[in-house]
Amino acid sequence: MGDWVAIRLRTVSLGAVPDPADGADIHAVLPRQTCFSRRAAGDRDDEQILAANVDTVFLVTGLDQNYRPRRIERYLAVARASGAEAVVLLNKSDLHADPAGAVAEISALARGTPVVALSAALGDGLDALAPWLSPGRTVALLGSSGVGKSTLINRLLGTARLETAALSTAVNKGRHTTTHRELIPLGSGALVIDTPGLRELQLWGVDEAAVDETFGDVAALVACCRFHDCTHRAEPGCAVRTALEDGTLDEGRWQSYAKLQREQAYAARRADPNLARAERDRWKKILHGHKVRQRLERGFE
Template sequence: MTLEDWGWTPYFAEQFTPWGKRGYLPARVIRGEKNYFRVCTASAELTVRFAGKLRHRADGRADLPVVGDWVAVEPQAEQRGIIQALLERKSFFARNLPGRRKGKGRERIEQQGIAANVDLVLIVSGLDRDFNLRRIERYLTLVGGSGAEAVVLLNKADLCADPEGCKMQVEAIASGAPVHFCCAHNLEQIEFLFSYLQPGRTLAMLGSSGVGKSTILNGLLGEQRQKVGEINETIGRGRHTTTHRELFLMPQGGILMDNPGMRELHLWGEKEDLAESFTDIEELATGCRFNDCRHLSEPGCAVLVAVTAGQLSADRLSSYQKLKEELQNLQRRR
């Protein structure tokens, strides 16, 4: 096992040079616990904390390490170490953790880092009660602003009467992202994912609890490494079985991140992130009479014309407007 297997590239090696001179080791954060991280160096797995100065220098949480980050570690005895520096990321996702009030003040906004240096995100959605185009649009917007590519994976095809039809519905809103469906219990149906998992490439699975992320991981690994949980039949959702983000080195090459299911995904980004997830609307908008058209009731609105003509669904437009407002509010508050 080498650092390259874990995704080390010249981009990180160059940044690491000054830290290497101090005797620190390059390492990737592969698992995040509450108070410590597990990292992988070229020769060992270490349990590490981050240096106090890293915490103080940080003005927001984004500057603290998350799973997927490349870091400079000062080794200590007994397979331990201290993270002394965080290398610049190639991609980064975060979400907004709103609604935590301190006293009577306004609703706080808080950035929570999810993962770093991910090349491709598998947006996993279940073809059971989980199936929801609006939620998929939200995930696509998250990925659109992150620097990673997106692929939509519709799992539990065995529970759906028309997976092909669902796939087409998703393709219509996916702005060109590939869409696949599968049943994770059937290895033959998930083997195509190996074509995305090339050596040194990092894939992350995101999606609600219970959509089958850990089942997919176990299938590809060929062993039951991650615990899999039953669905709560009354509410049709998972039970948050996976509680930590973790990177797994795949035997065939490539790195796959399993994630805890997300309850609610509030975006952390900019309204420009919508350009990738709503290419159809952004393109139509170039035909609107006003540059700052909100596509509500303005005269000469090309987007509303497309809705009337049945070329664009009204639900998709309102989803776009909702996400745009969410991102604008966030920008104002930051």
């Protein structure tokens, strides 16, 4: 999806001017510049490439009841790791009392990443997207089901080309209307990629630098703990605990950072056979001990 290819137009007769209508042969698939991936949903251990050669990722959220700033923060860390430039789109601005306030809130988390509020339904605020939609540029839209990715592309196209659906009334969640990725050329000459709503975005191969960039302040605190292997629970000289206690560090922000760290450790373990083996051995020992104990207990009955 989104790979650029070099093609050779077929010529019907020698010396004739090639006509795209005669077809073309794919000559080469050009190397990928960026790659946006996630762990495939479920238990399979392979990386799923969401979109290759994406210049910009639009991380779309709805300013409705499903608005979750923490989720945007996590998506941002993944986007940074992909090498693509990210823009946060706060869609459904028509449903929010204070869209400018939401932009300010997310900008504070996003540290320099542009944040745009818009309404795909009303067509408000779309002009602000022009810098990323110039000819030859590719944009991938990512976000949960129901945030309005397909609605936005339809609005940019000016036609209801893509299927969209209202949220389920019971739980107010999207219905996973888009089921496959699709590359769509816009009139501006840009290409947009519609994607199915993310069900399960697990971090895969996110490097520590990307996490530290998003959580620079937290990483700086961690570096200030007296012990380099501080668990930030009860150690003396823990800069994190001190900051949490005096309110310099927000508890929610700390929890997001800790969660990201755990997922990263998990991804690293999966990627590194030695770490994976060490982890398996550790579990084997635990389980073996358990079995021995069970046997002993049974023996005493």
